[in-house]
Amino acid sequence: MSVNGMSDYHIPADVPDDLADTYLENLMAATCGTGSMNLFACDQKIEHLNDDFYDGGDSIPLSSNDPGHLFEIGAQAHREGTVGVLAAQGGLISLYGRDHPDVPYLVKLNSKSHLVKTTQRDPISLAMWDMDDVMSLVSNGLNVVGIGYTVYIGSEYEHEMMTEAAHFIRQAHEEGMIAVVWMYPRGKAVEDEKDPQLISGAAGVAACIGADFAKVNYPRAWDGMTQPESLKVAVEAAGRCGIICSGGGSLPARDFLQRLWDQINVSGCKGAATGRNIHQKSTDEAVRMTAACHAIISQGASVDEAMDIFQGN
Numbered sequence: 001m002s003v004n005g006m007s008d009y010h011i012p013a014d015v016p017d018d019l020a021d022t023y024l025e026n027l028m029a030a031t032c033g034t035g036s037m038n039l040f041a042c043d044q045k046i047e048h049l050n051d052d053f054y055d056g057g058d059s060i061p062l063s064s065n066d067p068g069h070l071f072e073i074g075a076q077a078h079r080e081g082t083v084g085v086l087a088a089q090g091g092l093i094s095l096y097g098r099d100h101p102d103v104p105y106l107v108k109l110n111s112k113s114h115l116v117k118t119t120q121r122d123p124i125s126l127a128m129w130d131m132d133d134v135m136s137l138v139s140n141g142l143n144v145v146g147i148g149y150t151v152y153i154g155s156e157y158e159h160e161m162m163t164e165a166a167h168f169i170r171q172a173h174e175e176g177m178i179a180v181v182w183m184y185p186r187g188k189a190v191e192d193e194k195d196p197q198l199i200s201g202a203a204g205v206a207a208c209i210g211a212d213f214a215k216v217n218y219p220r221a222w223d224g225m226t227q228p229e230s231l232k233v234a235v236e237a238a239g240r241c242g243i244i245c246s247g248g249g250s251l252p253a254r255d256f257l258q259r260l261w262d263q264i265n266v267s268g269c270k271g272a273a274t275g276r277n278i279h280q281k282s283t284d285e286a287v288r289m290t291a292a293c294h295a296i297i298s299q300g301a302s303v304d305e306a307m308d309i310f311q312g313n
Contacts, residue, residue, distance in 0.1 A: 022176030037271030146178035228266035242270030
């Protein structure tokens with residue numbers, strides 16, 4: 001379907017016909033006009049508590065302890081056209097969003113900390129906000145383009161999370177917004193969270209509940225396949241739901257960019273969701289890394305070209 005001269009993109013059938021333009025505009029805003037998503041993951045203040053933001057300055061800049069650092073990175077990268085969407089919890093966006101209303105935001109509706117382990121209880125993360133809360137941010141002038149939700153496949157509570165996610169995806173589409181799900185196999189029934197068959201299964205579930213994009217962890221390799229080839233199986237299993245791979249823990253810049261290049265060019269991912277490999281840097285470095293990611297995800301850049309961007313050459 002083509003709307004207002006935009007290239008052809010699939011419009012989900014639960015998007016009202018009169019909001020097809022709005023859906024495509026939100027999709028284009030979230031993907032820098034490319035259909036491939038460079039998602040800046042800023043939801044870790046709940047997910048990982050302060051572990052990712054403060055270590056006394058040993059490897060994480062002291063400026064990272066301030067949540068405003070995330071929004072400064074997002075705003076500068078948005079001005080440069082290199083970050084598609086900033087994903088964070090509704091409350092965090094409400095506290096900082098008025099300072100940067102033009103940044104495309106993805107409201108993460110649910111979150112949980114890492115304190116309760118699966119040995120104590122299977123993971124469950126239910127919504128803390130609903131679509132009325134999301135639309136209030138829109139009414140107050142923020143550029144909210146979509147919603148996000150985490151589902152823990154394999155948890156004994158998976159049904160509750162899948163049901164909520166499916167309802168919110170439908171409601172987001174009814175408002176002309178996109179929906180991204182975080183799909184993580186986790187719970188006592190899950191022996192290996194990086195099992196490539198489970199990752200592919202989770203990708204397929206994301207499609208079944210109607211998500212536009214799904215963030216998954218990088219699976220370990222199938223026998224006889226490389227790791228990027230194994231991720232390609234999940235990409236195929238997701239069909240029209242675009243797979244965006246988790247950025248994972250902090251890596252040396254070249255290693256991280258090589259992994260990203262493999263995920264885009266070998267696996268066929270429709271982008272990446274990156275947190276620590278961006279925000280655990282000074283603002284200038286973080287913005288350059290965002291630009292380097294964008295170059296690989298959306299502009300066909302090589303790893304060497306992306307490294308030149310990151311290094312400011």
